[in-house]
Structures are given as structure tokens and as C-alpha cells.
Amino acid sequence: MLQIAQLHNRPEIFYSIQGEGKNIGKPSIFIRLSLCNLYCYWCDTDYTWNWENTDFVHQNDKLPSYRKFKPTESIMQLTIEQVITEIQQYSCQNLVFTGGEPLIQQKKLIPLLVKLKTLNPSYHIEFETNGTISPKSELDQLVNQYNVSLKLQNSKVNPKERLKTQAIEFFAQSSKSNFKFVVDTPQDIDEVLEIIQKYAISPEKVYLMPQGTNPQILKEKQLWLVEICKKYLFNYTDRLHILIYGDKRGV
Numbered sequence: 001m002l003q004i005a006q007l008h009n010r011p012e013i014f015y016s017i018q019g020e021g022k023n024i025g026k027p028s029i030f031i032r033l034s035l036c037n038l039y040c041y042w043c044d045t046d047y048t049w050n051w052e053n054t055d056f057v058h059q060n061d062k063l064p065s066y067r068k069f070k071p072t073e074s075i076m077q078l079t080i081e082q083v084i085t086e087i088q089q090y091s092c093q094n095l096v097f098t099g100g101e102p103l104i105q106q107k108k109l110i111p112l113l114v115k116l117k118t119l120n121p122s123y124h125i126e127f128e129t130n131g132t133i134s135p136k137s138e139l140d141q142l143v144n145q146y147n148v149s150l151k152l153q154n155s156k157v158n159p160k161e162r163l164k165t166q167a168i169e170f171f172a173q174s175s176k177s178n179f180k181f182v183v184d185t186p187q188d189i190d191e192v193l194e195i196i197q198k199y200a201i202s203p204e205k206v207y208l209m210p211q212g213t214n215p216q217i218l219k220e221k222q223l224w225l226v227e228i229c230k231k232y233l234f235n236y237t238d239r240l241h242i243l244i245y246g247d248k249r250g251v
């Protein structure tokens, strides 16, 4: 069974537009898998990992109404056939597997991807990943695109957990990868430069995205972040879904 994020007693599989990165604006079906191996301070999908009775610290802890999540209320178990039925409600062929960290469940995802590509070889399969887990070759041959979001210090995740050399080398060498960095302050750029130099990642594959879950915060960061992109020949990416819908799930 696949562990899918649960929203209003339904699996969080929905049709929208890609809000970030290389395919921004592209109509896509999102399959949001539960579980993550990291614990980013500003994560906006904390309902996939910030379980009750854990010590993880999150920026929303300061909100009086914030509660950690119960796995029983936040995860839905689906068979491959059930996931396919959800996907086939829509005619769109761009599929985005996201999370959480979808590669945690890669063994179970391989038969799903095989079936999907058999049903429709035109499916374009994207994975959004934190870049800490190397894809198995059986999965890799079915994936068209990796949107790799390596985490910086601003995530407050231990570097040993968020930067895994072997996995980063895999993604850096794959022609299917692009790299998206969540930038909070201009000081984050030194870290981005260090990573891309170490792994020989070319600037045209790099997307810098402002950290924030409301349009005003994004707007404040846009001006200086665009200048940094121009200086280093990186791509700027907005968070289009936040600008359109706000910080909402399932859209």
C-alpha cells in the first residue's frame, strides 16, 4: 500500500498548475505522498512528518492553534489501482509525485509507474525530492524529470542529514535534474554557490525561490532575489500557487 497524504478524508491527489520551478504554470496532477526523512523549520507540508510526540521544531509552533499531526488522520493507505483511478479522473499527462519525500516509498512506486507508463506512454513523470535518496535504476528509467530541492541551513536540518554526497552526485549527473533552492535571506547564496561548485551543477539548472507562504512575504524577497539570479545566471522561480490561492492544500 502507498501512504498518501490525507485531506478531508480523501487522498491528496489533485489537478492544478505547477506552482514552482522549471515547469511553472504547467497543468499537472499532483500525487502527494506522506512521510519525510527531514524536518525543515518552514516546511509547508508538515502534515506529512511532524507527528505528535516528536521533538521536531517548526516555525508554526509559536501559533497558539498549531498542533502536531496524528498519522491516523494524516495518512491514507491506497493500492496502486486506487492511485491510478484517482489519476485517470483527469486528462492531463503531467504527473508530479511530491511529498513529504516521495523517494522514501520508491520500492512501492516502481510498480505504479510501470503500470502508468503501460497504460499511457505519454505520461510525463516528475519527482519533487529533497535530494537525499538516490533513485533505484528501475525507478530512474521511468522518471522524466527530477525537481531536486537541496536544503540549506535556513531549514535548520542537520547538514549530515540534508546533504548526502552519493545522492547529490546522482542527481548532479542526471540530465533529468534541475535544482531548486529555497532562499530566506541574501546570506543563503554563499551556501548555494558552495554546493553547486562542489557538485559541478551548472547555473542554468538552478532555480532560486523565495521562502514564504504568503504573497506579501514573497513580494518582499522578490526584488533582491531577482538581482542575485541576474548576477549568477540562475533562474528565478516564484510560488505561483501561493500568489493565486494563498497557503491552501489540495490546489
Ligand code: SF4
Pocket: 036, 037, 038, 039, 040, 042, 043, 044, 045, 046, 048, 049, 099, 100, 101, 130, 151
Ligand atoms: S524535505 Fe520537503 S517535505 Fe520534508 S520537511 Fe523539508 S520541506 Fe518538508
